[in-house]
Amino acid sequence: MFHRLFIDDYYIAESGGLKRSFHPTRKHPDSPVISPKKPWELRTGAEGVATPAVIWDPDENIYKMWYWAVVGGLLDCYATSGDGVHWDKPSLGIQEFEGSTDNNLVATPGRLGPGSIMFLPDAPLGPESRYTMVS
Secondary structure (H helix, E strand, O other), X not given: OOOOOOOOOOOOOOOOOOOOOOOOOOOOOOOOOOOOOOOOOOOOOOXXXXXXXXXXXXXXXXXXXXXXXXXXXXXXXXXXXXXXXXXXOOOOOOOOEOOEOOOOEOOOOOOOOOOOEEEOOOOOOOHHHOOEEEO
């Protein structure tokens, strides 16, 4: 089953007898659900995590998040969650940070940023193109 969030009418061909309603947001009691804890996320200056892009991966039955670690510069990071609240930051061995690849840093084709969207295309082009980033 594939779920879509209908914020606008882009995917809606026609509708009738419907009323669009928005509900107020509620802060989760465990908020923030992801915060800077790793060395590459904690540096002097303005530490933090920002611009999360989250998808549900139905093949692996988990949420996946790409986000920035803000450490005076921006580092692209990756995290996973079974419930969308408790997040793991797996060691990926992809990007080097201070001489080690034991981290959750990723290489993205562009720059994650406000408005970035990660999604699983309907017809993947192969293992190297499983995810698509629109920024």
